[in-house]
Amino acid sequence: MYHQKLEQVLMNIERVMIGKRTVAELSLVSLLAQGHVLLEDVPGVGKTMMVRALAKSVGAKFTRIQFTPDLLPSDVIGVSIYNPKEMTFQFRPGPIMGNIVLADEINRTSPKTQSSLLESMEEGSVTVDGFTHKLTKPFFVMATQNPIEYEGTYPLPEAQLDRFLLKMQMGYPDAKEEMEVLNRIQLAPPIDDLQPAITLEELQHLQDEVRKVIVDEKIKEYIVDLAGKTRDHANVYLGVSPRGSIALMKASQAYAMLHGRDYVLPDDVQFLVPYIFAHRMILKSEARYEGIEPEEVIERILARTRVPVHRMAK
16 A cells, blocks of 8 residues: 555656656655755756656645855854734744755855754754744755866865665766656646655654664664774774664665565665665775875675575475
């Protein structure tokens, strides 16, 4: 039942995003696991369209924040304004008060404004003038950044990168996929006709059900083993924290549900590890100088880590 509903959401997104099944699945995994996504890619490949399609597919309120160097934290979370008639301050919520929030070009704004997302992403609330305001549920942030342009940008600090459940790229479509994009958009953008595949209430129910997906003790040991080896690797300066292990377990549960299972397989963990761990690792300077990427280190760790095998009772 859950699998059919989630498949409908994916099919809905694929009407807009041609040839991006993996990106759609990972976005939905993060949403189900109540995490957030950092989408890093060049302009024009459909990052914004991806978030809008996901929001429409689950009937969520969509808000967009265009990050610029002069953006203030109050422009994101909101501000208290004095009401002279009632002689009180009233809270005016910012664009962060949505179900699915697109934080566009997050690395173009100052660290002070970037940090305004920290509490909302981790705690599900914002604090203005000493008062805490709960965010609407479900709450999901998809932040984008351009990896090509560095002038006038502020790299995200490790503390904020760790708040994202996963980091991924979309990549260019191939020639056949790009032709299909042109054909579909020639008359009218497909996103205008998208209808919700599930309701927000159903989505929240699915988020609760994700926690019930079975994670065997051997799978948990496998996750801990993988995280531990990132901390001891010769090319790694800073390995994955326990928060990364938790993120991998939650994402694996959501990925299993997405594929119609109520239990996690080692294959789920192996598929998700690069998306969960890579942005949480800091390589040593000599490794970076040699051109080694975090994904390469993860691939080597996976290759030399024993995969748990379930033995059937005789």
